[in-house]
Amino acid sequence: MRPGRVVASFDSATGMLRALSRFLHGRDAPLIGQGPAAAEPVVSALLGAANKLPRRLQERAYAAGGWAEAVPMHKVGDIRSDGLARWVTGHYPRRRSQVAFVGSANGALIHLCAALAAPWLPQTLLIPVRRRGVHPDEPREDLRHTRAAGQALLAANPDLVLHHMHDANQDRLMIAGMTYFRVKWRGLPAAYRRFLEESLAPGGTLVVVDCRLSRPVTEVGPRHVFQPGALGGATLREYLEGGPRVADYLSRYGSPHRRWDYPPVNGRRPEAEWGFEPGLLPDLEELAARNGWRLARLSFAEPEHLSPVVADLYREWYRRRGLPADRLLAECFLLLEPWWTLRSGSVPYWMVFNTEPSRASLTGYLDGTDPFDEIRLLLFSHGVESVGLATIERWREVLARASKVGVFTGIDTGAYPRDFASLARAHRELARIRSTVPMPLPMDWQTAEKFLTGRDEVEIV
Secondary structure (H helix, E strand, O other), X not given: OOHHHOXXXXXXXXXXHHHXXXXXXXXOOHXXXXXXXXXXXHHHHHHHHHOXXXXXXXXXXXXXXXXXXXXXXXXXXXXXXXXXXXXXXXXXXXXXXXXEXXXXXXXXHHHHHHHHOOOEEEOEEEEEEEOOOOOOXXXXXXXXXXXXXXXXXXXXXXXXXXXXXXXXXXXXXXXXXXXXXXXXEOOOOHHHHHHHHHHEEEEEEEEEEEEOOEEEEEEEXXXXXXXXXXXXXXXXXXXXXXXXXXXXXXXXXXXXXXOOOOOOOOXXXXXXXXXXXXXXXXXXXXXHHHHOOEEEEEEEOOHHHHHHHHXXXXXXXXXXXXXXXXXXXXXXXXXXXXXXXXXXXXXXXXEOOOEHHHHHHHHHHHHOOOOOOXXXXXXXXXXXXXXXEOOHHHHHHHHOXXXXXXXXXXXXXXXXXXXXXXXXXXXXXXXXXXXXXXXOOOOOHHHHHHHHHOOOOOEEO
């Protein structure tokens, strides 16, 4: 199977890989890196028309788009990890760099890599798998229907760990017709080795991106775990035990259930989407030693802990270059644009999702830093009024923190969180920012590492 047809285009790692690789090719990322800018008006118009459909039809259209990407269950055993790795490395230009990154997906990291002109190889990819006959609020049935497919995938790929993730809160529309298989490499694939040996300069630094976030799981079998829920608006306790917010949400969506019945958890593993699987470390240590590279480990407890650090790094970088540092671009999930961030002289602040915890983190950052004249906000629309979703009114409070201009970027506030046209509009509106600055020369790794070392939110050793 062609890897480009296996890996989800709507996933965090894929969106980040495309945004960074296009930046390193000297390009921006229209249509979240999936098409040319010339197609944006047409796509925006089509998706904008979908915004006017009745809610039920909107949701079905959104789910159908995801289902079309999913792998038929009987073909899951045909997937090969070496092909996935070649697909990843094939995105990047072949040139030398002083530093390269391997590990957890993280939007703030993508901006760090852009500043350094450095590649990043993800440890985790999402493989969506088609399945029928399972209600989204019945996670035990999801596991029962897909367990054999997971075993077939692992039998064919001994270097992978499978994290089967079931989130009926934020992924409700998608998992109506598919399941989420997140795979993590526990051994370094040959394509990653070749790419690093061709790309990382002698004496360079190989950085392991180590998000320490973990999650209770059900141990299904060797290298196979089932994760209840995901990082976002609902708490772990709400996923496992329910509560008033969950009951209200399920009632609003016409579910026959008032809580989710997950199988009992009996272990704890790295979080499926964001966490780092330490089984990869020995291969990275061996590769670095063999090539004379320094191996560094960039660790942080939560994905968003890196966001204020990178935002402040950019702010200092602009000031050292004699540029204003008063324009903030707050990005969300896979909606990120490193090329236009630097071209517009914006300070990037990345949020995991469109939820209250992410909004609170952004607000906390604004509380502790010098005011911004301009704040632009990108919000990912996942189609569901999920538990913990931050409302448009709450996001307006964030924009009001700007001393001059606070604006939603690419968002139809009346359609959110079902504004699917924002995937096309966000880039178009960023490209229209009039005040631009020259693209800088890459930052050197020593400068970035010194800055990172002095921050409490992260650890680098």
